[in-house]
Amino acid sequence: QVQLVESGGGFVQAGGSLRLSCAASGRTSSVYVMGWFRQAPGKEREIVAGISWSGGYTYYADSVKGRFTISRENAKNTVYLQMNSLKPEDTAIYYCAARRNFDVVTTTRAYDYWGQGTQVTVSS
Numbered sequence: 001q002v003q004l005v006e007s008g009g010g011f012v013q014a015g016g017s018l019r020l021s022c023a024a025s026g027r028t029s030s031v032y033v034m035g036w037f038r039q040a041p042g043k044e045r046e047i048v049a050g051i052s053w054s055g056g057y058t059y060y061a062d063s064v065k066g067r068f069t070i071s072r073e074n075a076k077n078t079v080y081l082q083m084n085s086l087k088p089e090d091t092a093i094y095y096c097a098a099r100r101n102f103d104v105v106t107t108t109r110a111y112d113y114w115g116q117g118t119q120v121t122v123s124s
Helices: none
Strands: 001-006 010-013 018-026 035-037 048-052 059-060 068-073 078-083 094-099 118-123
Touching: 001 094, 018 094, 035 068, 035 078, 048 068, 048 078, 048 118, 059 068, 068 118
Parallel strands: 010 118
Antiparallel strands: 001 018, 018 078, 035 048, 035 094, 048 059, 068 078, 094 118
16 A cells, blocks of 8 residues: 655645645555646546656646646655646645556546645635
């Protein structure tokens, strides 16, 4: 089993920045791809960004390209999401997810472990 714990969410004004962290513990050697997802009220959970084991490949949803950056420190079993130029439509619960395969994919069902989520609220 792998446990994921997110931190860094909060309340910010439009145009501001937040940095989310996700710390993994347990059998971390069994997971490779990490992803950040979000779910707004009344909407389905959607991928925000994904990163390969080496960090050499990253994926971003069109809505966050150029504003968000995903990164990871394998030695610390931690993945980050730097969020800049935040907009009210970025308001959601943000979830960290881990996948036991090497390819970065965008569907929620492809990820094997999930964190509890952290709330991000952006005011206009």
